[in-house]
Amino acid sequence: MTNLALGNENIIVGNDTVPNLLTGNSNIVIGSSAGQGITDGDNNIIIGANTICGDTSNAIIIGEGATYGSGTADLVLGNEAFESSNVESNNAPNQNYALLVKIGSKKYYILLAPAGA
Numbered sequence: 001m002t003n004l005a006l007g008n009e010n011i012i013v014g015n016d017t018v019p020n021l022l023t024g025n026s027n028i029v030i031g032s033s034a035g036q037g038i039t040d041g042d043n044n045i046i047i048g049a050n051t052i053c054g055d056t057s058n059a060i061i062i063g064e065g066a067t068y069g070s071g072t073a074d075l076v077l078g079n080e081a082f083e084s085s086n087v088e089s090n091n092a093p094n095q096n097y098a099l100l101v102k103i104g105s106k107k108y109y110i111l112l113a114p115a116g117a
Contacts, residue, residue, distance in 0.1 A: 014049070031064075 004010070006023045011030075018027075018035035025042045029035040031049040038044075042057045051061055053068040053076075061068050061076040068076045098109040 018046075 003019065004021050004024070007021070007025050007027075009026045010021075010024060011028045012018055012021075013030045014032045014034050016033045017031065018024075018029050018038055020037065020039045021027075021035065021041070023040045024038075024044075027035075027041060027044045027046070029044070029046045031047060031051065033049055034051045035044075035046045036050070036052045038046075038053050038055055040055045041059075044056060044059050044061070046053065046059075046061045048062055048064045048066055050064060051066045051068075053059070053061055056068065056074070059068065059074045059076070063077055066076050068074065099112055101108045101110060
């Protein structure tokens with residue numbers, strides 16, 4: 001975090017973490033090489049090594065290698081390996097997807113729709 005010029009209340013932990021962050025407030029970024037690509041952002045939680053994101057605010061990005069472009073108030077969990085082991089589809093013409101969430105010994109499914117659907 002050698003480039004931060006303006007910001008308050010940031011928690012940055014990890015080698016080469018948010019190396020390009022110039023301005024930002026109230027961010028939590030944890031993990032080696034986490035937050036690559038972000039130069040400006042507020043109120044983000046980014047956890048995981050090698051996470052890549054553009055300028056964003058109010059986002060939660062969790063998982064090694066999780067990737068996100070730019071925007072506001074989004075949630076990103078995991079990478080392609082996470083998706084292949086936790087997202088199921090019914091292969092119907094109007095394909096539905098469900099995210100498997102495990103809490104303790106119980107399993108829950110959250111119905112998902114692809115972006116732009």
